[in-house]
Amino acid sequence: MDNQDQLHGSIVVNIFRCSNLLERIGRKLVSEAGLTSVHQWFILSALSNGDLSLKQLGKNTLVTKQNMTGMIERLKQGQYVTTYEAQGDRRVTLVSLTDKGKQALHHLDSCGIANNEASFEHIKLEELSSFNKCLKQLIENMDDK
Template structure:
């Protein structure tokens, strides 16, 4: 069973690298610099304005990383930032119309890519894979948080 677990971890890393490669191509096609920028646009598109802290927690990156990524997206006209009205220490982040358009372009192109990628799977297999990966993410988050303390 140990070998199966090692194979799973190796294949997840391999899949992650390949997804990063495919994702880089998709974001480059719409003029973004990284897959992480796509994730930020997507989170704001789905959830509306968020604080920098919320973005940091949801994307599992450091405060320094999110600050730099948000700054670059702001400079390129995809995001806007402002002080929270109730707490001036909190920076809020929202999409501009350009950011919304870029994300919608990515939804379209990634949808086409996903159809090709997952064409060989049944709906049931996709649901099982999704559930298994979600479970793995929860366990890894718990382990990660346990090591911080």
């Protein structure tokens, strides 16, 4: 195993460690907002710019259609979202935020900002920008497989 292989392995391990910490923090925040999973937060965030189809939501959040359907049903039961048929194609289901969903998202975003400030406190803006670019490329590389 050469240095590059070791570096790749170390990065993967650190991403998993970071993911575990983010999941722990996220579960606490979503619980305070009345949601049951971090993925529900992702869905509400994806809907913040407008209504999306189940297919678009799945693509944006990297969640399978089967899992997305169940998550949307639970969000509907909690009155965070509503669904309706697309006007031009009744086979397409669109999802929309309700007022309760918007309130939950506002609460999560407010709490998230405070957590993010603490998490990124000693990292320069240029480093964050470069890191974000690398993460996007990594996601794109893995999503192609």
